Amino acid sequence: MATAPLPASPPVQQTLSRVVADDVPALAAGAAIFGTGGGGAVYTAQRIVERALLQHGPVELIGVDELTEDDAVIMMSGIGAPTVGIEMLSSSAQAETLLRESEQVAGRRITALMPAEIGGSNGVSPIGWAARLGVKILDADGMGRAFPEATMISPNVAGVPCDFSIQCDVVGNVTIRKTIDLAWLERHARAGAVASGGICLGAHYLLTAETAPGAVIPGTVSRATRVGHALLSSPDPVSAMADELGASVLVTGKITDVARRTEGGFVRGSVTIAGTGDDRGRLQRIELQNENLVVLEDGEVLVTVPDLVTIVDAETGHAISTEMLRFGQRVSVLAWACDPLWRTERGLQLAGPRAFGYDLPYVPFERKSSR
């Protein structure tokens, strides 16, 4: 499957065969970039994953094309409010409980975990769980970014059904669900997260060598790590990342307004950025709902979801999540193309601008050769 344009000269090798503790800072920084403003506290997850890898050794990373008929993969992720997640952290038993229950329901051994979303803490935490549980990680994810709803996941786009899903909360309550589709799963899983105190862990989407190809976004664990390496090791992190991602720097400037409110369980709002330096005189507005979704300038739509938009610190290149945006911050806005799966009719139906309530057509974003 094709991915976004590749850089001319990648700084490290294309795919990793394993993840070691030293890779985690880069993976975390990269996952924050793919979080497009959402996805929770990456750096808290980073510390626990580093510790798990030091204790249990590296985690084997396998490609989608390396899956054999003995392999069974399940997605594991945190579900709930990041603001609650920074206070009520997971128990040491949750991931193991999820694995055991998944094996019981599936009737077979689970050999690998896969991040449901590479963006944010959910792109990082599964590495630590895999280290502790002694399973592999599939070098892929279900979004290629972060999304807020259960329906917005690649196997759902590809038409692969989700036979069961399991939630386990901090006190050990386990809920096994067999919903008729992902929209119902979203509804029930959300209610479950609320009952669990706002946050829990979940496992869903059993995938195999047969069903995974074409139903996942391949290579994203490696890709996030490469982006993170570019961010952490370059003297000009924003350009280095843009090259690694095949992204455009839409504007560099200063945040002049942040308007946020809570609506239907989501943080919604917009942020206004006034250009500085070469961009002086320009004004961009980014609409956000947990993630950054639409970029506007002079009444023109520059980018819409499912293409990716991340606001980064103009100097350090680190991603700034929507809840950390503040008046006066110096930022650059990066935008790049989503995986082609999201540009299919069903992909856009599930995660295009209209799925988020914007009455806008989707115009694929492509990197400008120069600005």
Added chain:
Amino acid sequence: MSFEKDLSIGVDVGGTNTDAVVLDRSGTVIASTKQATTEDVIGGIRAGITRVLADIGDRRSQVSRVMLGTTHATNAIVSRRSLARVAVIRLGAPAATEWPPLTGWPADLSAGVLAGSVMLGGGHMVDGTPIAPLDRDGILRFLDSLDGGFDAVAVCGIFSPSYPEQELAVEELIRDHLGHDARVFLSQDIGPTGLLERENASVLNAALHRVAHDVTRALLTVVEEQGLDAVTFFSQNDGTLMSLDYAVRFPVLTIGSGPANSIRGAAYLSDTEHAIVVDVGGTTSDLGVLVNGFPRESTLPREIGGVQTNFRMPDIFSVGIGGGTVVDVSSGSVGPDSVAYRIDREALLFGGSTPTLTDAAALAGSSVTGRTLPRLSNATRMALSGALEIMTARLEEAVERLSLGRLDLPLVVVGGGGFLVPDDLASAGKVLRPDYGDVANAVGAAISLAGGRADQMADLEDRETAIDAASQAAIAKAIQAGADPLQVCVVEVLETPVSYTARPAVNVSVKAAGPLTHLGAVASPRH
């Protein structure tokens, strides 16, 4: 002569210098000094206070307050010295057991501080539901198992900032068991939600109690030696003061007091409430923002000695521009190298051979200690002129970065290298250069208010009630910290929306502050 006790002494114990000032009732600086900081702290404090008292002569009997700000706690953590051993009790298991206490701490710091840790039943969910029953027996068993091998206990319950009663009950339980003078520190007093950061800060706080005790005793000793009948205070990170017994309980809150005092002192000396402050030293310029008379706090997590914390710290932005910053003649680059304290030997102006920003300013016409530059090559002149432009551009950008887009905010310049800052910075309004700018830290300590902060999580519909409740708690904390009950008021309300709760929720964080109570009214203990 007046017999009113209306003089205040402000002391700032920095890494290099200990500054002291005396302010009269009208707030005028009537004495000031800069002394070298000593290893034992007390020497510098003694020298500073002795000197300013000598300067005011008979009026020494009018001194009613002594306020101290210091970076001493920060230095203790960074150098891993004088730290107490802490027993850490986290309430909320089985939640958060994937993340044991002190996860991510540098091994040497953790080994020096941790007497033992335990994760026990207790804590609350975001909606107030208990996570598990409080494990009282477990707490006592844990403490007994340490066999006295600890100096202090830190208690951190999940969502305790929103539901504080349980930590308070545990404090009582521990005191009943260990004795009433047991040192017990609660996380709800230290920071807002964000379990690991708050817990880290609570443990550091407990580990610092001996350091706090030492500095406190040094100050009290000097005050007593001098026969002063004065109330003593510490200043904290946000530019407000706390009583000494409060400082002994919350030393971690003094960690950012140096920059906070600098900002408030500079603002006070220049008579402004909204301003950018730049403190130009030998190696860096530290910029901060004054909003409603308080330093703006940072929203980013702060690391102290390798530990991630959520201390309330002033939002300080440092740029590599100082009086000793080196100008490279061949490349024209400016800094970040600096000749620092060797400037009086190495800069061109002082007969040395290293071109610095001080030389660049002198070339442009600034009068620096009445000296004149030697003959310079054309290349050096070019490089120095270019360096001034680069420096000005960097300062302009730094000011713009902090000014929230306003171009009319005054810029208050303090510190020994203040002459580097031009009078017409494009990103700033009027440039102010107050007298006594070199001891702005100590002035800041002398004029600070007493303040307190409280957090509350609530349904969005109950937002107003939550703000009221948090306001009352913040006001109570400010009064406990020494504020005058008649003048204390709410100075800041921060709201953060929360998703994934049954109904829309919001976290409100309120700060209250007020001038210190008048003489004789010594702040009461916290409980």
